[in-house]
Amino acid sequence: MATKRKTVVLLVRHGFTPTTGRVLPGRAPGLHLSDQGRTQSEGLVERLAGVRPDALYTSPLERTRETAAPLAAASGLVATVEDGLVECDFGEWTGRELAELARLKSWRTVQQAPSTFRFPGGESFVELQARMVGTLDRLRSAHPGGTVVCFSHADPIKVALAHALGTPLDLFQRIAVDPASVSVLAHEPGRPPTVRTVNATGPLSWTS
Template sequence: MPTRIYLVRHGATDLTAEDRFAGSSDVPLSDEGRRQAACLAERLKREKLDAVYASPLRRTMETAHTLAIPHGLEPIAEPGLREIDYGHWEGLRRSEVESTFQAEYAIWQEDPFAIAPLHGESGVNVLNRALPVMRRIVERHRHCTVLLVSHKGTNRLLISSLLGFDMRGYRDRLEQSPAALNILDFMSEVHARLHLFNDVSHYEER
């Protein structure tokens, strides 16, 4: 029996709606984000979860609490699951970054895995802390089902690495919508099979 990981992105925030860089910014869910998380909690309430882990930021912990309550679980904060720190772009709209830091943004767009904004993190930095966390969780909960709540960039990096994608294209080739559900089955700490990707059917038609 494999170890099953439900990998979830947190629900929407006000900064999500405004298309702002909010990697390390500690913001709560918006009303829409809370609705999305509640819909996912309803979808998963009959599943057997053995543990819930989450990035320690407010938006991820709030999502994780909503999902954990039906199972009588308390989310465990894992700092390694935090989102990319966008450095001096934090809080700015994407359009503002494109115009104000034009050259820096263009270089980053070419290879966001290796390049970081000033005072921020590259994809390499994030994967180096997030992937060992996921592997430890899989090892700790062999043959169980565990839910992880993380972020758009972090989830895309984890999935890209586990499936052997070209990491330079993780932003262009993979989407992670708010409160999206991904399902990964692990036969070992390093061999994963993707069963479900970026599924938001629990709220998209409601």
């Protein structure tokens, strides 16, 4: 009887933008990679040289599509836009300065009890996690035994990792996901996912 191979999902956060660490850009259009971010995206080709992807998927936002572009060109694959990988809908908080938001009383809830929070006019963290986990399940099921690279955003990747780790959603803020970082999930039929790598920002030691 043939052994069923692992299905591997690589989660890549987009590279630096001009507002990284200062603004909550959310889904607002028109935010592109900075020079540093473009350098990071080009560096992903070398960092992932040991990986042979079967498919590339990207959030529809410009910064993720630009991060995926060099790997798509190098691999000869098309980076398919997948709406389920998009950034959290921050609603009325979209575009606001992080320093300003940090002074709000509700910011403490975002950090300490995110499972109870919904962004005003936007998405809840519970909805974000359900969307992201469902999207990744669907994409990996489409490529059994293959390797799938997904380009997304910090919070969607963090809540997906928390789910894979069995970590309560209220603790997901303890997971670091830096710009252009790579995290790796391995799935075997009938078993929970294995988290192979989290927040790798240098060469990947994982190759299988």
